Amino acid sequence: MTLNGQTQELQRIIDQQLISTLLQPIVDCQERSVLGYEVLSRGPSDSPLHAAPALFQAGEQCDQVISLERACLKQAGHTCNRYGVSRLIFVNMSPELLLPSSFSEDSLQALLTMNDLKPDQIVIELSERYPVDNSEVLKARLIALKKTGFRVAIDDLGTGYSGLKRWSEIQPDFVKIDRHFIRDVDRDLVKKEFVRSVINLCERLGCRLIAEGVETLAELTLLRSMGIHLIQGFLFGRPNPFPAADLSALGDSMPVSGDPLAAGAGYLGRYIAPLSPNTSLGHAWQILQSSPSIFALPVVENDRPLGLLHKWCVMEVFSSKYGRSLNQAKPVDSLTARDALVVEHDEPLEGVSQSLLEDDLYYLKQHFIVTRDGRYMGLGSTRSLLRTMTQRRVEQAKHANPLSQLPGNVPVQREAMRRLQQNEAFTCIYFDIDHFKPFNDVMGYSEGDEVILSLARQLCAVFDGDTDWVGHIGGDDFVVYSSKLELQNRCEQVQKLFKLETLSRYPEALRKARSMTAEDRDGKLKRFPLVALSAGIVVAGSRSFGSAADLAATAADAKAKAKKSTDGIHIVRGECVAEGSVPAQVIVFNAGSPL
Structure with a gap:
C-alpha cells in the first residue's frame, strides 16, 4: 500500500469513525473476579489497516497519531458505556498525547471521561516502547491527572527506553510486565528471576503488578506461586467486542501466596508436570534428561500426589548391566518414593523446615510436594527453602x-x-x-x-x-x-x-x-x-x-x-x-x- 493510499485510508477511518473497540479482561485471581478491561482498537475488518500494528504504524507514518488516538478513545468510551462496564478501564496512550502541545488538560480529561465514565475508573497505560522528549512535562501531567482521580500504569515493562527511571518518577498504580518475559516463564530460569526482581521492586514502591500474555496453566501456576495475582492473557479471554472473561482456569489447586518474607510453602512451589503412576520409566528418563535442572518428578493420580521419582534412583537402575532394556518399560510406580514430604500451600516455611528436619535423622530430603486441599500444586526444593529462610532472617535482623x-x-x-x-x-x-x-x-x-x-x-x-x-x-x-x-x-x-x-x-x-x-x-x-x-x-x-x-x-x-x-x-x-x-x-x- 502506497503512503498516499495509506494516508487516505487512515483519514477515511478517522473521519467516518470506523474504529472498533475490543475488550480483554484483567483478572484478579485472589478475588476470582475481573479487575478491569484493557480497551484495544482495530480498523475495519475489510481494511488493510485492520490489525493494530498496521493501524498505529500508519498513524506514525502519516503524522496522525494524535487524531487516531482521539478517535480510539472516543470509540472506547462509547463501547464501555454501551455495555455498562463498571470495572477499571485500561486505555493505551502515547506520551505525545499527554503533552500540552497536543491539547489542554481540561480537554484531555473531557476526552477520557466522556460517556459518563469517571476518572477513578480509568487507568492510563503509558507504554515504554515510545521515547519521551520532555520527561519533566510528562511527569507533571501524569501527577496532575492522578490528583484528579485517574490511575496510571506502565505498560510493556522491560522493552523500552526509560524503564526504572520513569517508574520511580511517576509512581504508577500498576506495572504490566511485557508478555516476552511471561511466555514460558515456568521453564525459563532467566525470565523467572527477572519477574522475581520486578515483584520485589513493586513491593518496595507500592504498586500492583500485572502479568501480560498468560496463555498456559503452567505459566499461571508459576506466576501465582510467585505472588502475581493480576493476570491478562488468552487463558482468561481473548479480546472481544463485549466484556467477557473465562475464569475456569482458576481451579482449587492454584497457589495463592507469594511474598518471600511472609508467604507459606506455595511461594516455593514450582509447577512441574506430574507423571501418572503408569508412565514408563523410559519416558520419565527422557523428561529428566531433557530438563537438567529437574532432579525429581512428582507422581500424581487423580490430582493426589503418590510420591516422587528421583533422578538418581532411575540412573542407578539404568546404569546396571542390561538395566535400561530390562526396566524402561516398567511403570514409574515401581520406583516411586512414597516417603515424600507433602505440605499444604499455606504451611509456614518454618513449619516446612521443621518437618524436613524431623522426618529423618540421617537423611535430609531434597524436595517436597506442595498441595492445596490435598491436590498437587507444585514441587519445592529444600535448597530454595533454606535460601528463602536465610533471606527472611537477614531481612528481619537488618530492619x-x-x-x-x-x-x-x-x-x-x-x-x-x-x-x-x-x-x-x-x-x-x-x-x-x-x-x-x-x-x-x-x-x-x-x-x-x-x-x-x-x-x-x-x-x-x-x-x-x-x-x-x-x-x-x-x-x-x-x-x-x-x-x-x-x-x-x-x-x-x-x-x-x-x-x-x-x-x-x-x-x-x-x-x-x-x-x-x-x-x-x-x-x-x-x-x-x-x-x-x-x-x-x-x-x-x-x-x-x-x-x-x-x-x-x-x-x-x-x-x-x-x-x-x-x-x-x-x-x-x-x-x-x-x-x-x-x-x-x-x-x-x-x-x-x-x-
Whole structure:
C-alpha cells in the first residue's frame, strides 16, 4: 500500500469513525473476579489497516497519531458505556498525547471521561516502547491527572527506553510486565528471576503488578506461586467486542501466596508436570534428561500426589548391566518414593523446615510436594527453602528494632503496603507513650528501656491473632495491624496492663503526688502527669488510602488527637486521603491518667 493510499485510508477511518473497540479482561485471581478491561482498537475488518500494528504504524507514518488516538478513545468510551462496564478501564496512550502541545488538560480529561465514565475508573497505560522528549512535562501531567482521580500504569515493562527511571518518577498504580518475559516463564530460569526482581521492586514502591500474555496453566501456576495475582492473557479471554472473561482456569489447586518474607510453602512451589503412576520409566528418563535442572518428578493420580521419582534412583537402575532394556518399560510406580514430604500451600516455611528436619535423622530430603486441599500444586526444593529462610532472617535482623527486636520502620511500611494491595478492610493502631521524656529524665534511661520492652511484650500478648502484626517504629512508638475491625476492648486491655506495670516503677511519693517535676523541652522545670498510653486507630476500607504514606499520615494525626484527648475515647470520621475512595473511620483512643 502506497503512503498516499495509506494516508487516505487512515483519514477515511478517522473521519467516518470506523474504529472498533475490543475488550480483554484483567483478572484478579485472589478475588476470582475481573479487575478491569484493557480497551484495544482495530480498523475495519475489510481494511488493510485492520490489525493494530498496521493501524498505529500508519498513524506514525502519516503524522496522525494524535487524531487516531482521539478517535480510539472516543470509540472506547462509547463501547464501555454501551455495555455498562463498571470495572477499571485500561486505555493505551502515547506520551505525545499527554503533552500540552497536543491539547489542554481540561480537554484531555473531557476526552477520557466522556460517556459518563469517571476518572477513578480509568487507568492510563503509558507504554515504554515510545521515547519521551520532555520527561519533566510528562511527569507533571501524569501527577496532575492522578490528583484528579485517574490511575496510571506502565505498560510493556522491560522493552523500552526509560524503564526504572520513569517508574520511580511517576509512581504508577500498576506495572504490566511485557508478555516476552511471561511466555514460558515456568521453564525459563532467566525470565523467572527477572519477574522475581520486578515483584520485589513493586513491593518496595507500592504498586500492583500485572502479568501480560498468560496463555498456559503452567505459566499461571508459576506466576501465582510467585505472588502475581493480576493476570491478562488468552487463558482468561481473548479480546472481544463485549466484556467477557473465562475464569475456569482458576481451579482449587492454584497457589495463592507469594511474598518471600511472609508467604507459606506455595511461594516455593514450582509447577512441574506430574507423571501418572503408569508412565514408563523410559519416558520419565527422557523428561529428566531433557530438563537438567529437574532432579525429581512428582507422581500424581487423580490430582493426589503418590510420591516422587528421583533422578538418581532411575540412573542407578539404568546404569546396571542390561538395566535400561530390562526396566524402561516398567511403570514409574515401581520406583516411586512414597516417603515424600507433602505440605499444604499455606504451611509456614518454618513449619516446612521443621518437618524436613524431623522426618529423618540421617537423611535430609531434597524436595517436597506442595498441595492445596490435598491436590498437587507444585514441587519445592529444600535448597530454595533454606535460601528463602536465610533471606527472611537477614531481612528481619537488618530492619529489626535494636531494643525490642520487633520489626522496625521498613517492615512496618512494607506490611502496610501489603495490606493495602489486598484491597480488604483492616485496622492500623498507632501506640505512643505520653510524657515519656520526663519519665526518662527522672527515673533513668534504663527504666525507660524497661517500660518500652514491657509494652512490646504486652502488645504481642494481646495482639496474638493469626492476622495480627506488631511493629516497633522507634522510641516509644509502636504500630499494630490486624484484619479485625473491632479492637477497642483489646486496646483497653493493653491500657490496663500498661497502667499496672508502669505504676509499680514509681517511688511511693510520686505515686501519691500523681505527677513529677522535670525539665520541659525548653529546659524549664514543669509538673508532668505520670506516663499514659495513647493510640490512634485507623479502620481502613478496601480502598481508603492510595499509599502506605497516606495511611501513616492519617494514623499519626489520629495519634496526635489521642494525646490531646481527656475523656478516654474520642471517635471522628476522617477525610480519605486518596481521591475518590471510601472515607476511613478513625477512632482515637486515649488512656488518660494512669491513676
